[in-house]
Amino acid sequence: MEDFRFGRELRLLTPSHYSRIFNEPARAANQHFTLLAKRNDLDHPRLGLTIAKKRVKKAVQRNRIKRLARENFRLNRHKLDNIDIVLMVKNGVDELSNEELHAQLTKLWRKINERCQPGYKPKPRPNNWQKNKNTKKASN
């Protein structure tokens, strides 16, 4: 039987924990989330949440996202190595259903874990990336 508990040792507790990760982290992102991560010296992963009031206006929605993120992390943490993760959100997250949030987060855990492997090198950007950005700006 796997251990699915989620005690305080699995969380980032103080501002100094967070500031360590903000300094040159590995990244993984999609339309609604940004994950930052770094390896730690412990034998388990840890999770920290930053749900900005600017991004999600209502307290009920902020609580919902935090609970779902913790729940999903709890169920998937045995698949992760010893890394510290900070989850940040972007605009529009509060419009997603619980089901969509679970699906997106499960993908992102795997992605960020991969990128924290010691030998990992980021893929080169596709050539048309710069182009797309320019056309987007021009259309605005």
Add this chain to the structure above:
RNA sequence: UGAGUCAGCCAGAUAAUCGCUGCUUUAUCGUUGUACUUUCGGGUAUACGGGUAAAGGGGAGGAAAGUCCGGGCUCCACAGGGCAGGGUGCCAGCUAACGGCUGGGGGGCGCAAGCCUACGACAAGUGCAGCAGAGAGGAGACCGCCAACUUCGGUUGGUAAGGGUGAAAGGGUGCGGUAAGAGCGCACCGGGCCACUGGUAACAGUUGGUUGCAAGGUAAACUCCACCCGGAGCAAGACCAAAUAGGGUUCCUUAUGGUGUGGCCCACAUCGGAACCGGGUAGGUUGCUUGAGCUUAAGAGUGAUUUUAAGCCUAGACGAAUGAUUAUCCACGACAGAACCCGGCUUAUAGGCUGUCUCAGAAA
């Protein structure tokens, strides 16, 4: 039955699995204090705090929201009084207090039940009223009406009934009266003042007397009057307390020393250890939930509220718990998440339920 009105209640339910949090009980681990014992290694007992595990029971709201008022609590300031500044504003009461609530009065809306109402004073003083209009406040003659004069164009005087302007034009209707008019006179209506009566009062009156009616609006304009208000806020405040941060005192040691400034001497600055002492950053603990508390019954009061008795303990987190998934059911689930605590107000809200009263219709 329909339409409305007021008051109150509920805020998906059940089950399974996996979690979070603090409480109680039990077990266990190591540590600290105390006592006993000792072969000085330790051992035993007990207490409180701590870690781990198991079991049990608890775990967001009617608005937890906005932060618009009021109070508790904490720190700071403070002899007393006044000014300034801010707030409130019909009367009486309730309350810890209030800008809240209850009851009553005046005014407005509604057929009604009922709802709304910053509602003191402009006769203490000052100010404001653009444009229009003759005139905007103890007024006024533009047109009109009347009289006199007239060169027949008008001029002078009287006049507030009519027209016109404006948001607002100095009681209303009728009769008398007059050159034409006018509270000029009279009747009725309305208003002012003084009594009387009722009411604690605001205020009211088929009451009596008196007054031709006189200086109208605006105080969410300055102001006056009455009453109230010290400032900050739990990120308040209190306690413990790392650093290889740093301050003071004493003692020891060094020193004819090292380093820096300088060409050099001189000179100046700085450099060690121990003990004690406060101040205090990171961090931790506390404040932190038993309270103007809730429920029931009886009593007082029209009511807000209050008295007495009995019973109950009902979130207390701190990167911040109160959840996720699945299944079944139905009315298919709105607004929305405690952060020191209470009393209000305001704003958001799917629907559902209960009762009061009113109006309309039908039947008896």
Add this chain to the structure above:
RNA sequence: CGGCGUUUAGCGCAGCUUGGUAGCGCACUUGGUUUGGGUCCAAGGGGUCGCAGGUUCAAAUCCUGCAACGCCGA
């Protein structure tokens, strides 16, 4: 969580104290100057005064409620 401020034309700001006409600069349009452009000169257009109520004859301005944006306090 607590404390405080701002909202007026496309942009940046006056006007609010003491209520009646919303103004300034840049930008925009048109014309002139120039061979042409810029500069310069002249004229012009453009504003639900954040939203909703109230007071008033009349509200950007006074009062009340709401919203958005921003600042401060570990």
